[in-house]
Amino acid sequence: MNAEEYKTKLSDYFYGSCAGISVALAKQTGLLDVFYATNSPLTISEIAERNNSKDRYIKELLGSLVSAGVVEISDDSTQFHVPEEHKKHLQEYSVLCAFPTAFAERFNALTECFKKDGPYGINYSQSTSVCKLIGENKNCEGIIENQLLPAVPGLKEKLDSGIDVLELGCNTGLVLIGLATRFPKSRFLGGDVVETSIETGRDMASSLNLKNIEFEVLDIMDLPTDFSDKYDWCFVQDVIHDLPKPDKGLSELYRCLKRGQVFSMIECTVPGSMAQHANNLHACYYYTASTFMCLPSSFQQADSAAAGAMWGADNVRKALYKAGFKIINETVSESDEFITHFVCQK
Ligand SMILES: C[S@@+](CC[C@H](N)C(=O)[O-])C[C@H]1O[C@@H](n2cnc3c(N)ncnc32)[C@H](O)[C@@H]1O
Numbered sequence: 001m002n003a004e005e006y007k008t009k010l011s012d013y014f015y016g017s018c019a020g021i022s023v024a025l026a027k028q029t030g031l032l033d034v035f036y037a038t039n040s041p042l043t044i045s046e047i048a049e050r051n052n053s054k055d056r057y058i059k060e061l062l063g064s065l066v067s068a069g070v071v072e073i074s075d076d077s078t079q080f081h082v083p084e085e086h087k088k089h090l091q092e093y094s095v096l097c098a099f100p101t102a103f104a105e106r107f108n109a110l111t112e113c114f115k116k117d118g119p120y121g122i123n124y125s126q127s128t129s130v131c132k133l134i135g136e137n138k139n140c141e142g143i144i145e146n147q148l149l150p151a152v153p154g155l156k157e158k159l160d161s162g163i164d165v166l167e168l169g170c171n172t173g174l175v176l177i178g179l180a181t182r183f184p185k186s187r188f189l190g191g192d193v194v195e196t197s198i199e200t201g202r203d204m205a206s207s208l209n210l211k212n213i214e215f216e217v218l219d220i221m222d223l224p225t226d227f228s229d230k231y232d233w234c235f236v237q238d239v240i241h242d243l244p245k246p247d248k249g250l251s252e253l254y255r256c257l258k259r260g261q262v263f264s265m266i267e268c269t270v271p272g273s274m275a276q277h278a279n280n281l282h283a284c285y286y287y288t289a290s291t292f293m294c295l296p297s298s299f300q301q302a303d304s305a306a307a308g309a310m311w312g313a314d315n316v317r318k319a320l321y322k323a324g325f326k327i328i329n330e331t332v333s334e335s336d337e338f339i340t341h342f343v344c345q346k
Contacts, residue, residue: 021101023070026065026070026094029051029053030053039084044080099289101129103292109126110122120296120300121295121298121301123300124293124297125193128194135171138174140177141178144178146334151264152233155233158186163232167235167236168236168239168249168253169193172204173213174204176190177204177210195217202215220243221243222252227255231256231258234261234264235265241267241294241309243298244304244306246298247322254346264343268311269312269339270283270286271312324346325346
Protein backbone atom coordinates (compact mmCIF):
# COMPACT_ATOMS: atom_id res chain seq x y z
CA MET A 1 0.00 0.00 0.00
CA ASN A 2 1.46 3.37 -0.92
CA ALA A 3 1.29 6.44 1.36
CA GLU A 4 -1.70 7.94 -0.47
CA GLU A 5 -3.72 4.70 -0.19
CA TYR A 6 -2.77 4.46 3.49
CA LYS A 7 -4.02 8.02 4.07
CA THR A 8 -7.30 7.25 2.28
CA LYS A 9 -7.79 4.19 4.47
CA LEU A 10 -7.31 6.17 7.70
CA SER A 11 -9.56 8.92 6.44
CA ASP A 12 -12.29 6.33 5.63
CA TYR A 13 -12.02 5.04 9.22
CA PHE A 14 -12.32 8.54 10.63
CA TYR A 15 -15.35 9.50 8.51
CA GLY A 16 -16.86 6.02 8.93
CA SER A 17 -16.66 6.29 12.72
CA CYS A 18 -18.54 9.63 12.58
CA ALA A 19 -21.27 8.08 10.41
CA GLY A 20 -21.38 5.01 12.69
CA ILE A 21 -21.82 6.97 15.91
CA SER A 22 -24.57 9.05 14.27
CA VAL A 23 -26.42 5.88 13.28
CA ALA A 24 -26.02 4.61 16.86
CA LEU A 25 -27.44 7.86 18.25
CA ALA A 26 -30.34 7.78 15.77
CA LYS A 27 -31.13 4.27 16.98
CA GLN A 28 -30.88 5.15 20.65
CA THR A 29 -32.98 8.32 20.42
CA GLY A 30 -35.76 6.53 18.52
CA LEU A 31 -35.27 8.52 15.31
CA LEU A 32 -34.83 5.32 13.28
CA ASP A 33 -38.06 3.88 14.69
CA VAL A 34 -39.93 6.83 13.18
CA PHE A 35 -38.61 5.87 9.73
CA TYR A 36 -39.37 2.16 10.27
CA ALA A 37 -43.00 3.00 11.10
CA THR A 38 -43.77 4.83 7.85
CA ASN A 39 -43.38 4.57 4.09
CA SER A 40 -43.93 8.29 3.54
CA PRO A 41 -41.26 11.00 3.49
CA LEU A 42 -41.48 13.25 6.60
CA THR A 43 -40.46 16.80 7.45
CA ILE A 44 -38.19 17.64 10.40
CA SER A 45 -41.18 18.83 12.44
CA GLU A 46 -43.16 15.68 11.68
CA ILE A 47 -40.22 13.50 12.71
CA ALA A 48 -39.60 15.52 15.88
CA GLU A 49 -43.31 15.43 16.76
CA ARG A 50 -43.56 11.64 16.28
CA ASN A 51 -40.35 11.09 18.29
CA ASN A 52 -41.19 13.58 21.04
CA SER A 53 -37.85 15.31 20.31
CA LYS A 54 -36.56 18.84 19.82
CA ASP A 55 -36.62 19.87 16.12
CA ARG A 56 -33.16 21.39 16.35
CA TYR A 57 -31.40 18.18 17.40
CA ILE A 58 -33.32 16.13 14.86
CA LYS A 59 -32.24 18.55 12.13
CA GLU A 60 -28.54 18.30 13.02
CA LEU A 61 -28.53 14.51 13.29
CA LEU A 62 -30.43 14.20 10.00
CA GLY A 63 -27.65 16.29 8.46
CA SER A 64 -25.13 13.59 9.46
CA LEU A 65 -27.35 10.76 8.27
CA VAL A 66 -28.10 12.42 4.93
CA SER A 67 -24.45 13.24 4.27
CA ALA A 68 -23.52 9.69 5.17
CA GLY A 69 -26.13 8.40 2.68
CA VAL A 70 -28.07 6.57 5.40
CA VAL A 71 -31.25 8.69 5.05
CA GLU A 72 -32.56 10.10 1.75
CA ILE A 73 -33.59 13.74 1.32
CA SER A 74 -35.94 15.47 -1.17
CA ASP A 75 -34.39 17.91 -3.70
CA ASP A 76 -35.84 20.90 -1.81
CA SER A 77 -34.26 19.65 1.48
CA THR A 78 -37.60 19.50 3.28
CA GLN A 79 -38.44 15.79 3.48
CA PHE A 80 -36.59 12.69 4.66
CA HIS A 81 -37.10 8.96 4.25
CA VAL A 82 -35.50 5.53 4.31
CA PRO A 83 -36.50 3.34 1.36
CA GLU A 84 -38.32 0.16 2.36
CA GLU A 85 -35.62 -2.17 0.98
CA HIS A 86 -32.95 -0.46 3.13
CA LYS A 87 -34.78 -0.81 6.43
CA LYS A 88 -33.77 -4.34 7.38
CA HIS A 89 -30.09 -3.52 6.77
CA LEU A 90 -30.41 -0.34 8.81
CA GLN A 91 -31.99 -2.31 11.65
CA GLU A 92 -29.15 -4.83 11.65
CA TYR A 93 -26.29 -2.37 11.29
CA SER A 94 -27.66 0.24 13.71
CA VAL A 95 -27.24 -2.37 16.47
CA LEU A 96 -23.69 -3.12 15.29
CA CYS A 97 -22.88 0.61 15.07
CA ALA A 98 -23.86 0.90 18.75
CA PHE A 99 -21.15 -1.60 19.84
CA PRO A 100 -18.24 0.87 19.72
CA THR A 101 -20.23 3.32 21.87
CA ALA A 102 -20.81 0.52 24.40
CA PHE A 103 -17.13 -0.50 24.25
CA ALA A 104 -16.27 3.14 24.93
CA GLU A 105 -17.96 2.83 28.36
CA ARG A 106 -14.76 1.08 29.40
CA PHE A 107 -12.31 3.33 27.54
CA ASN A 108 -10.79 4.86 30.69
CA ALA A 109 -10.84 1.69 32.77
CA LEU A 110 -9.19 -0.17 29.90
CA THR A 111 -6.52 2.50 29.55
CA GLU A 112 -5.60 1.80 33.20
CA CYS A 113 -5.41 -1.96 32.47
CA PHE A 114 -2.74 -1.36 29.80
CA LYS A 115 -0.38 0.17 32.37
CA LYS A 116 2.23 -2.24 33.78
CA ASP A 117 1.25 -1.33 37.33
CA GLY A 118 -2.48 -0.92 36.55
CA PRO A 119 -5.31 -3.39 37.22
CA TYR A 120 -5.46 -6.59 35.15
CA GLY A 121 -9.06 -6.75 34.02
CA ILE A 122 -12.65 -5.55 34.06
CA ASN A 123 -15.75 -7.60 34.93
CA TYR A 124 -18.75 -7.98 32.65
CA SER A 125 -20.95 -6.52 35.39
CA GLN A 126 -19.02 -3.23 35.12
CA SER A 127 -20.47 -2.46 31.66
CA THR A 128 -23.94 -3.72 31.05
CA SER A 129 -24.67 -1.81 27.80
CA VAL A 130 -22.65 -4.36 25.86
CA CYS A 131 -24.64 -7.22 27.45
CA LYS A 132 -27.87 -5.49 26.33
CA LEU A 133 -26.58 -5.06 22.76
CA ILE A 134 -25.36 -8.66 22.54
CA GLY A 135 -28.99 -9.64 23.22
CA GLU A 136 -30.36 -7.23 20.60
CA ASN A 137 -27.90 -8.53 18.02
CA LYS A 138 -28.92 -12.16 18.50
CA ASN A 139 -30.75 -14.09 15.79
CA CYS A 140 -32.19 -16.61 18.25
CA GLU A 141 -34.36 -18.49 15.76
CA GLY A 142 -31.35 -18.89 13.45
CA ILE A 143 -29.14 -20.16 16.29
CA ILE A 144 -31.74 -22.70 17.44
CA GLU A 145 -32.71 -23.86 13.94
CA ASN A 146 -29.38 -23.75 12.12
CA GLN A 147 -26.68 -24.08 14.77
CA LEU A 148 -27.96 -25.95 17.81
CA LEU A 149 -30.62 -28.47 16.80
CA PRO A 150 -29.14 -29.93 13.58
CA ALA A 151 -25.66 -30.45 15.06
CA VAL A 152 -26.60 -32.60 18.07
CA PRO A 153 -27.82 -36.08 17.13
CA GLY A 154 -31.32 -36.79 18.52
CA LEU A 155 -31.52 -33.49 20.43
CA LYS A 156 -34.87 -32.36 19.02
CA GLU A 157 -36.54 -35.66 19.95
CA LYS A 158 -35.06 -35.54 23.48
CA LEU A 159 -36.23 -31.95 23.97
CA ASP A 160 -39.68 -32.97 22.73
CA SER A 161 -39.89 -35.79 25.25
CA GLY A 162 -38.61 -33.66 28.20
CA ILE A 163 -35.02 -33.24 29.46
CA ASP A 164 -33.04 -30.96 31.83
CA VAL A 165 -31.05 -28.26 30.06
CA LEU A 166 -28.44 -25.85 31.45
CA GLU A 167 -27.07 -22.78 29.64
CA LEU A 168 -24.29 -20.77 31.31
CA GLY A 169 -23.19 -17.26 30.43
CA CYS A 170 -26.71 -16.99 29.00
CA ASN A 171 -26.85 -13.16 29.25
CA THR A 172 -30.59 -12.30 29.14
CA GLY A 173 -31.40 -15.85 28.01
CA LEU A 174 -33.04 -15.14 24.66
CA VAL A 175 -31.98 -18.43 23.06
CA LEU A 176 -33.01 -20.37 26.16
CA ILE A 177 -36.42 -18.63 26.18
CA GLY A 178 -36.83 -19.58 22.49
CA LEU A 179 -36.08 -23.21 23.37
CA ALA A 180 -38.36 -23.20 26.42
CA THR A 181 -41.23 -21.84 24.30
CA ARG A 182 -40.72 -24.44 21.64
CA PHE A 183 -40.17 -27.46 23.95
CA PRO A 184 -42.69 -27.18 26.82
CA LYS A 185 -41.92 -30.66 28.25
CA SER A 186 -38.23 -29.83 28.90
CA ARG A 187 -36.89 -27.84 31.86
CA PHE A 188 -34.38 -25.03 31.31
CA LEU A 189 -31.99 -23.22 33.66
CA GLY A 190 -30.01 -20.16 32.55
CA GLY A 191 -27.09 -18.82 34.58
CA ASP A 192 -24.92 -15.73 34.27
CA VAL A 193 -22.70 -13.70 36.60
CA VAL A 194 -24.40 -10.40 35.69
CA GLU A 195 -27.39 -9.88 37.97
CA THR A 196 -29.20 -7.35 35.73
CA SER A 197 -29.08 -9.79 32.77
CA ILE A 198 -30.60 -12.51 34.93
CA GLU A 199 -33.36 -10.17 36.12
CA THR A 200 -34.16 -9.24 32.49
CA GLY A 201 -34.32 -12.95 31.58
CA ARG A 202 -36.72 -13.63 34.49
CA ASP A 203 -38.94 -10.70 33.51
CA MET A 204 -39.13 -11.81 29.86
CA ALA A 205 -39.92 -15.42 30.85
CA SER A 206 -42.64 -14.31 33.24
CA SER A 207 -44.19 -11.93 30.69
CA LEU A 208 -44.43 -14.94 28.34
CA ASN A 209 -45.90 -16.99 31.20
CA LEU A 210 -43.24 -19.69 30.74
CA LYS A 211 -43.26 -22.22 33.58
CA ASN A 212 -40.41 -24.46 32.39
CA ILE A 213 -37.52 -21.97 32.65
CA GLU A 214 -35.57 -20.43 35.53
CA PHE A 215 -32.70 -17.99 35.76
CA GLU A 216 -30.02 -17.83 38.48
CA VAL A 217 -26.89 -15.79 39.09
CA LEU A 218 -24.22 -18.48 38.60
CA ASP A 219 -20.45 -18.45 38.09
CA ILE A 220 -19.38 -21.16 35.64
CA MET A 221 -16.15 -21.61 37.52
CA ASP A 222 -17.90 -22.48 40.78
CA LEU A 223 -21.23 -24.22 40.24
CA PRO A 224 -23.43 -25.63 43.03
CA THR A 225 -22.45 -29.11 44.28
CA ASP A 226 -25.96 -30.50 43.65
CA PHE A 227 -25.58 -29.84 39.89
CA SER A 228 -23.30 -32.91 39.55
CA ASP A 229 -24.52 -35.41 36.91
CA LYS A 230 -27.83 -33.54 36.70
CA TYR A 231 -28.19 -32.23 33.12
CA ASP A 232 -29.05 -33.98 29.85
CA TRP A 233 -27.72 -31.14 27.70
CA CYS A 234 -25.50 -28.18 28.67
CA PHE A 235 -24.54 -25.38 26.34
CA VAL A 236 -22.53 -22.17 26.24
CA GLN A 237 -22.24 -19.58 23.49
CA ASP A 238 -19.30 -17.23 23.26
CA VAL A 239 -18.37 -17.55 26.94
CA ILE A 240 -15.45 -19.90 27.71
CA HIS A 241 -12.71 -17.62 26.28
CA ASP A 242 -14.00 -14.88 28.65
CA LEU A 243 -13.12 -16.92 31.73
CA PRO A 244 -9.91 -16.32 33.71
CA LYS A 245 -9.70 -20.13 33.94
CA PRO A 246 -11.39 -21.77 30.92
CA ASP A 247 -10.15 -25.21 32.13
CA LYS A 248 -11.94 -24.79 35.43
CA GLY A 249 -15.17 -23.66 33.69
CA LEU A 250 -15.10 -26.65 31.35
CA SER A 251 -14.44 -29.13 34.15
CA GLU A 252 -17.38 -27.67 36.09
CA LEU A 253 -19.59 -28.13 33.01
CA TYR A 254 -18.30 -31.70 32.66
CA ARG A 255 -19.28 -32.39 36.28
CA CYS A 256 -22.84 -31.09 35.73
CA LEU A 257 -23.54 -33.27 32.69
CA LYS A 258 -24.96 -36.81 32.96
CA ARG A 259 -22.59 -39.49 31.65
CA GLY A 260 -23.00 -40.12 27.91
CA GLN A 261 -24.83 -36.80 27.41
CA VAL A 262 -23.87 -33.84 25.24
CA PHE A 263 -22.24 -30.46 25.89
CA SER A 264 -22.49 -27.85 23.11
CA MET A 265 -19.86 -25.15 22.99
CA ILE A 266 -20.34 -22.36 20.45
CA GLU A 267 -17.02 -20.52 20.29
CA CYS A 268 -15.04 -17.95 18.34
CA THR A 269 -12.58 -19.84 16.19
CA VAL A 270 -11.01 -17.23 13.93
CA PRO A 271 -8.67 -19.21 11.68
CA GLY A 272 -5.20 -18.11 10.62
CA SER A 273 -2.38 -16.09 12.10
CA MET A 274 -2.36 -12.36 12.81
CA ALA A 275 -0.44 -11.83 9.58
CA GLN A 276 -3.21 -13.62 7.68
CA HIS A 277 -5.75 -11.22 9.24
CA ALA A 278 -4.05 -8.14 7.80
CA ASN A 279 -6.59 -5.87 6.06
CA ASN A 280 -9.54 -8.03 7.14
CA LEU A 281 -12.10 -5.75 8.82
CA HIS A 282 -14.24 -8.66 10.06
CA ALA A 283 -11.17 -9.93 11.96
CA CYS A 284 -10.56 -6.34 13.14
CA TYR A 285 -14.04 -6.35 14.71
CA TYR A 286 -13.19 -9.58 16.60
CA TYR A 287 -9.85 -8.19 17.86
CA THR A 288 -11.58 -4.96 18.93
CA ALA A 289 -14.37 -6.78 20.80
CA SER A 290 -11.73 -8.97 22.40
CA THR A 291 -9.56 -6.01 23.46
CA PHE A 292 -12.50 -4.17 25.04
CA MET A 293 -14.56 -7.08 26.41
CA CYS A 294 -13.12 -10.61 26.27
CA LEU A 295 -9.50 -10.00 27.26
CA PRO A 296 -10.27 -7.77 30.27
CA SER A 297 -12.79 -10.40 31.43
CA SER A 298 -10.35 -13.30 31.01
CA PHE A 299 -7.31 -11.45 32.42
CA GLN A 300 -8.33 -10.83 36.03
CA GLN A 301 -4.90 -11.51 37.56
CA ALA A 302 -1.30 -12.20 36.54
CA ASP A 303 -1.78 -15.97 36.23
CA SER A 304 -5.15 -15.82 34.37
CA ALA A 305 -5.41 -17.66 31.05
CA ALA A 306 -6.18 -14.32 29.32
CA ALA A 307 -7.41 -16.28 26.30
CA GLY A 308 -9.53 -13.59 24.64
CA ALA A 309 -11.72 -14.23 21.61
CA MET A 310 -8.83 -15.02 19.26
CA TRP A 311 -7.52 -18.13 21.08
CA GLY A 312 -8.28 -20.36 18.07
CA ALA A 313 -9.86 -23.75 17.41
CA ASP A 314 -6.79 -25.78 18.46
CA ASN A 315 -6.80 -24.28 21.94
CA VAL A 316 -10.56 -24.90 22.20
CA ARG A 317 -10.04 -28.58 21.32
CA LYS A 318 -7.15 -28.93 23.80
CA ALA A 319 -9.25 -27.39 26.60
CA LEU A 320 -12.21 -29.66 25.82
CA TYR A 321 -10.05 -32.82 25.83
CA LYS A 322 -8.33 -31.73 29.05
CA ALA A 323 -11.73 -31.39 30.76
CA GLY A 324 -12.54 -34.98 29.71
CA PHE A 325 -14.89 -34.32 26.77
CA LYS A 326 -14.85 -36.26 23.52
CA ILE A 327 -15.58 -34.01 20.51
CA ILE A 328 -18.12 -35.82 18.34
CA ASN A 329 -18.66 -33.14 15.74
CA GLU A 330 -17.69 -29.57 14.77
CA THR A 331 -19.84 -27.26 12.62
CA VAL A 332 -18.76 -23.86 11.35
CA SER A 333 -21.63 -21.33 11.44
CA GLU A 334 -23.18 -20.56 8.04
CA SER A 335 -23.70 -16.92 8.98
CA ASP A 336 -20.20 -16.31 10.44
CA GLU A 337 -17.20 -18.36 9.39
CA PHE A 338 -15.45 -17.34 12.65
CA ILE A 339 -17.88 -19.26 14.87
CA THR A 340 -17.83 -23.04 15.46
CA HIS A 341 -20.23 -25.32 17.33
CA PHE A 342 -18.27 -28.09 19.13
CA VAL A 343 -20.56 -30.98 20.06
CA CYS A 344 -18.94 -32.93 22.91
CA GLN A 345 -19.79 -36.02 24.92
CA LYS A 346 -19.08 -36.87 28.56
C1 LIG B 1 -19.91 -12.51 25.09
S1 LIG B 1 -21.21 -12.66 26.22
C2 LIG B 1 -22.18 -13.95 25.47
C3 LIG B 1 -23.59 -13.95 25.95
C4 LIG B 1 -24.50 -15.02 25.37
N1 LIG B 1 -24.03 -16.34 25.67
C5 LIG B 1 -24.60 -14.83 23.88
O1 LIG B 1 -23.97 -15.55 23.10
O2 LIG B 1 -25.31 -13.92 23.47
C6 LIG B 1 -20.44 -13.52 27.55
C7 LIG B 1 -21.42 -13.79 28.67
O3 LIG B 1 -20.76 -14.60 29.66
C8 LIG B 1 -21.07 -14.10 30.94
N2 LIG B 1 -20.00 -14.53 31.86
C9 LIG B 1 -18.73 -14.08 31.90
N3 LIG B 1 -18.06 -14.72 32.88
C10 LIG B 1 -18.92 -15.60 33.45
C11 LIG B 1 -18.82 -16.55 34.51
N4 LIG B 1 -17.69 -16.70 35.19
N5 LIG B 1 -19.89 -17.31 34.82
C12 LIG B 1 -21.06 -17.12 34.14
N6 LIG B 1 -21.23 -16.24 33.13
C13 LIG B 1 -20.17 -15.49 32.79
C14 LIG B 1 -21.15 -12.60 30.71
O4 LIG B 1 -21.85 -11.94 31.73
C15 LIG B 1 -21.88 -12.54 29.38
O5 LIG B 1 -23.27 -12.57 29.51
